[in-house]
Amino acid sequence: MRPSGRAADALRTVILEPGAARHAEGSCRIRMGLTEVLCTASVEGRVPGFLRGKGEGWVTAEYGMLPRATHKRGEREAARGRQSGRTQEIQRLIGRSLRAVVDRKAMGEMTITLDCDVLTADGGTRCAAITGAWVALHLAFEHCISKRVLARNPITGQVAAVSCGLWDNEPVLDLDYAEDSAAQADANFVLTGAGGIVEVQATAEGTPFSEAQLLGLMALAKKGTAELFAAQREAIGA
């Protein structure tokens, strides 16, 4: 039995709250169990230097964690004067994942920045951030359509993410913090609504794992993201 007592293939309760941030063009608060991430999408009418004049848009992400989102207070990155390697790794992942389902030529020269800030951390924050950010991004594009800045939504499909891990040699879905700390392996899957793989990051914490186990983790991830895609569609009213 896994620590949370959930079935091996059970997600935690997922709640998506679209429009949770008053000022942002698009936003979504996502809860997966106790984990809670506020995702906002901010639209700006210009692109970074490397894209200027190319007629394409840009989608990027920043990630942060409130100092006391965690069991023990973490140092505030703004006070320390730099973002950790972990933070940078996560925000690069979020940006890549969302760009995989956006037609950037259809955006024109605009940038959308997704801020994913963890209010409460209980495992799986980067996956929750991707799933919630997709909703925020979708809503921001809809906002642009309503303002007649865009004629159609440049999103080409859904993207969502979930973590899986090996517990007592068996694959389990959607690790919480206690499970994540003790798992033999930890894998994050970013998958599309059409069944494609955008990113796999699988890491053995101690003993290396086998290809069969990797496939077992992926099977759970497909089941988990199917539920997340449904929740996303409901959140955007599709």
Add this chain to the structure above:
Amino acid sequence: MRPSGRAADALRTVILEPGAARHAEGSCRIRMGLTEVLCTASVEGRVPGFLRGKGEGWVTAEYGMLPRATHKRGEREAARGRQSGRTQEIQRLIGRSLRAVVDRKAMGEMTITLDCDVLTADGGTRCAAITGAWVALHLAFEHCISKRVLARNPITGQVAAVSCGLWDNEPVLDLDYAEDSAAQADANFVLTGAGGIVEVQATAEGTPFSEAQLLGLMALAKKGTAELFAAQREAIGA
């Protein structure tokens, strides 16, 4: 008539939500109108170097704002690599204000850090942070008592803060963002439950103001903080 349409001496709706952060020893989410600040109090069993061996505790604060708490996205301070002068000024003010109502000798050698993170900004965030942080601090001390780390609560009284300003030459209470941007003067008052002044910061934005006007602002602040003290007492169940 002031922009918000409120009476000159009317606070915005104040909601204090104690225990809003799952992991912190004490916490309080405060809303004043649209402004929303999450205040957490984290207890650590040691003091900064300058206090070591003196048998006293320390209370300090950090302040942050989510990038899209504001109408226009602000740069993330962690990404820029340093906290702005404004941020540092505010977190110093919050720390000073709370230390004014704590018997630091009664704490023993422990540090409590108050993290005040603005989730939505609509004016008055530093004042809301002080008012909410007092509740979080009180609860953290109660937590220490329940854990038998402290025998009694070292808080010596209540402290709360409110902003006032001059609108059309008349004093008005509790400025929202639109009012703050257009006010002739802007003053923050940090007052105690016993009627004392902890801090006054009054600034003319354009034309200097008079002593009579300063007194008018202070009268409103007294009225406003009286309501905030009541809300604090209710929040801690006193």
Add this chain to the structure above:
Amino acid sequence: MRPSGRAADALRTVILEPGAARHAEGSCRIRMGLTEVLCTASVEGRVPGFLRGKGEGWVTAEYGMLPRATHKRGEREAARGRQSGRTQEIQRLIGRSLRAVVDRKAMGEMTITLDCDVLTADGGTRCAAITGAWVALHLAFEHCISKRVLARNPITGQVAAVSCGLWDNEPVLDLDYAEDSAAQADANFVLTGAGGIVEVQATAEGTPFSEAQLLGLMALAKKGTAELFAAQREAIGA
């Protein structure tokens, strides 16, 4: 009796030395007792980005302290790699105070930077900086007139600052370092020659103070700044 032995309403000896810096467009060395601050005004023919094209000028300030201006050597901020929160708070205050008496539209698109560097610190350095910087700024504008860059001086009035404090529950004027360290409350007043208030910053160091005490401090500040205004007028030959 206060530690310095001065009467409660007595300023320290004030000496303003206009033109103390050879290269600056305007400058003034100010001494208030042992406290000594060198204020220079540097003129530059452009404005920060947020003002470009608006036809207005900008007045800003930077503040520093020589490492051994103090009793005990302080760390050099350039070596540490960042300015302290205190430094930033002070330089923001100096800039705001001077902008309160400048018609920025009359400046045209130019920036004047006031560098206030403390050569010897004995309390009241930020107030001395404001009082001296006003002289430096006035002289820099006169320099611009002499160079036919400006037709008239954009300064609209005088501004000066003084600190007051509570000693043995009584208000006293112009605290030196020893007094400042032991005062029950500490207040900085930035006032104009026309009797207006530009900024009040009053802080209880221990016990909160009363409104009556705040008024007592302000009465002393008015008396003190009256003497400072006279010294400023003498310094600029008015």
Add this chain to the structure above:
Amino acid sequence: MRPSGRAADALRTVILEPGAARHAEGSCRIRMGLTEVLCTASVEGRVPGFLRGKGEGWVTAEYGMLPRATHKRGEREAARGRQSGRTQEIQRLIGRSLRAVVDRKAMGEMTITLDCDVLTADGGTRCAAITGAWVALHLAFEHCISKRVLARNPITGQVAAVSCGLWDNEPVLDLDYAEDSAAQADANFVLTGAGGIVEVQATAEGTPFSEAQLLGLMALAKKGTAELFAAQREAIGA
């Protein structure tokens, strides 16, 4: 046909040069085609704070690239004042990969730092770094044995890494820079000599890929690392 003209399952020429750095306790220069990375292992008789007193050792890595290792000169990270997110991500990966095959309790309280510096970059630098660092680490432990600091080598197995990608929808092994820039997907596999998976990082650059394609990439990775394991054994004289 892939750009390099190699067969889909062909590695580039691999050359491992053990002992390439004169001063380091262990070192290895690795070339995979034009890519050239110098890996050094430095032994220090203490551990980071979080491990002190636990009787375990630590293995960590740093990664860098000479500014002109690349076709176009890159900014020097030391001059810019911070390591990029990419650099931090890579050095975290190298450290994790090597720790997966080290019995840290058998090390005692010592730290080994692997510096992997890219002298020439032509794709696959992080994988080359892992493969070469394993040799450097092995030699450093042997050095400790020769100095009677350790009784036996704490390495529990081999680890090596290789990149694979999708070219024209077909999996190809060991991408060079030109191939990497144009591949549809890019995957790094860190595998052990015993056939286990330590880490998989697979990313779709444009179109998402399928599970079958992921398995195709993994099959190539197994073939490629088998050759790398042989080269490692030869390099250490096993």
Add this chain to the structure above:
Amino acid sequence: MRPSGRAADALRTVILEPGAARHAEGSCRIRMGLTEVLCTASVEGRVPGFLRGKGEGWVTAEYGMLPRATHKRGEREAARGRQSGRTQEIQRLIGRSLRAVVDRKAMGEMTITLDCDVLTADGGTRCAAITGAWVALHLAFEHCISKRVLARNPITGQVAAVSCGLWDNEPVLDLDYAEDSAAQADANFVLTGAGGIVEVQATAEGTPFSEAQLLGLMALAKKGTAELFAAQREAIGA
């Protein structure tokens, strides 16, 4: 004729003002023509880590320039967040030069930090800093003797510095800013009272110079420092 109109072997007017800084254990304000540097020596009863427990002292220096010490305002290094290469180069030179005439074993475990802050710059600031810092250091050691911290002065001799340059192919002594900007070569000599060379830094600005010219510059430096040594002795009352 050189720009300043001085004879080729003429120093500018030198004024040493010992005790110029109220709080420092030793201090000296030095003026060489318009150049003005405030040198303070601060005593601290401990040494940097690399000397701990060795029974030796340390002498180090920091150098700074007020932003408007120069004709055109320079950026404040504290605001920019780092010291320039030039600043670091100069403060390393000052420290080395003074350590050359100190018996560090005779100091015991104490550190003296020489802060050399340029109030007005008109060429030759690093040389003036060395010459003035020697006086400050001497006085600080005398202070330690008066406090019975030291039994005798650990200074083993005098050290002073002067710049020379080539003007119209002829060596000239003690360049001011205008001369320095236009000289063909620029050399700083740090010499001891006993006639030894501590440091020579000679740089061709355009055309390389000859050994004969280097000797001509050195001859001037000997003459110039002889006068500086006399001024130093007078300043310390020797």
Add this chain to the structure above:
Amino acid sequence: MRPSGRAADALRTVILEPGAARHAEGSCRIRMGLTEVLCTASVEGRVPGFLRGKGEGWVTAEYGMLPRATHKRGEREAARGRQSGRTQEIQRLIGRSLRAVVDRKAMGEMTITLDCDVLTADGGTRCAAITGAWVALHLAFEHCISKRVLARNPITGQVAAVSCGLWDNEPVLDLDYAEDSAAQADANFVLTGAGGIVEVQATAEGTPFSEAQLLGLMALAKKGTAELFAAQREAIGA
């Protein structure tokens, strides 16, 4: 007898390997005994702001050392977040030295950056960097000629550098690390092929030295650089 056993006037074995870096427009690996520095010259078609529009080029240098180039691992400057004073001093010296033999007007508006990275350090790294960088720079200009970007090579002569020191009061040429650590004085000479002096930096480590000794060091430097000039000519095929 000096520690290395070499004759007082003997250079270490010098090996220049032009074209050692695959991607750079010009490059040279230089070995002087064990010291090994990789010098690359990177051409960029624009100049820094202070030269824009003046029709001149710029030559600048950056210097680095691999963390384990040394006997004991040094901290990685990119990880620490800033370059040391020593690094900045050296890269400024390299840039100045090369600019002394370049007709910058003949370059047009282009920048060449010389990256000098120490792969193995055994004394004399800054001198080796200058000598090797000259070759890299020459080749980069030849590259520009071959690409018809330049019509002729803007280099006006050769420049090379060597260190000398006092050992047992006698001048010796080309110090290795062990000699450098124990020498009484240490001098770096940057000389031109035409016999001119570009830079002299001579420092007494303990006892000051005499003018006669300085001349003795210089005589060795002339002999040593004559050999280096021959090696440079051979390297560029002149």
